Amino acid sequence: MSDNNWTKTRNPAFNRENALHMDRIAKTAFRPIYPVIARNAMDATGVRHGRCLDLGAGPGMLAMAVAQAVPGMPVTAFDFSDDSLEIARENIRQAGLEKQITTTAGDVHGMPFENAEFDLIVSRGSMFFWDDLKGAFAEILRVLAPGGGTYIGGGFGSLKLRQHVIEEMAKIDPSWDCYAKKKTDDNGLTRFEKMFSELSCDSHRIINDDTGFWIVLSKREN
Numbered sequence: 001m002s003d004n005n006w007t008k009t010r011n012p013a014f015n016r017e018n019a020l021h022m023d024r025i026a027k028t029a030f031r032p033i034y035p036v037i038a039r040n041a042m043d044a045t046g047v048r049h050g051r052c053l054d055l056g057a058g059p060g061m062l063a064m065a066v067a068q069a070v071p072g073m074p075v076t077a078f079d080f081s082d083d084s085l086e087i088a089r090e091n092i093r094q095a096g097l098e099k100q101i102t103t104t105a106g107d108v109h110g111m112p113f114e115n116a117e118f119d120l121i122v123s124r125g126s127m128f129f130w131d132d133l134k135g136a137f138a139e140i141l142r143v144l145a146p147g148g149g150t151y152i153g154g155g156f157g158s159l160k161l162r163q164h165v166i167e168e169m170a171k172i173d174p175s176w177d178c179y180a181k182k183k184t185d186d187n188g189l190t191r192f193e194k195m196f197s198e199l200s201c202d203s204h205r206i207i208n209d210d211t212g213f214w215i216v217l218s219k220r221e222n
Helices: 016-026 033-045 061-069 082-094 133-143 159-172 186-198
Strands: 052-055 075-079 101-105 118-124 144-154 203-209 212-218
Touching (some): 033 118, 033 159, 033 212, 061 118, 075 082, 082 101, 133 144, 133 186, 133 212, 186 203
Parallel strands (some): 052 075, 075 101
Antiparallel strands (some): 144 212, 203 212
């Protein structure tokens, strides 16, 4: 797969310094994207009820945006990094959302959740770091409830916001690797189509436009 294909996964080192850096940019350059992505997720899936899972939640901004968009919806912020979740818990506390959002640490390839536990599963940016996409999506389908949907991928919600983030990040960190500048080639799209066929997914749709690259999966209701 071409290096310009931003669906290519990678395995960066991650530590507290990285977690703090992500928290800083989430509160500055990235701040306006989360409410838009939360709305886009609900529009794409049609899900505005039940329980939500945010995979690779980092400092918790998307989890909080979902919670604020649907008051009363229980949200689980899930991440492999204890440092990120410590930061997320403080952000959630400061936002007054600790009764609505819980945090859980673990691996997306083997999540500590019951079958069909979540109605809406969201994730921004995490997918590109997963070791085994097929294994991770098998787990996602396991914990997705019938009638539920996913909005998983990367992007900034709109073309205007993408340009805003790119411009702001150029000031903050000129070496930043922006996935949104890259493209998803036909091989990348075919890779996902083949994978979802092998997983016997009930329904899937790939969005690849100004909002970003997003995978919308759904399960038929029993």
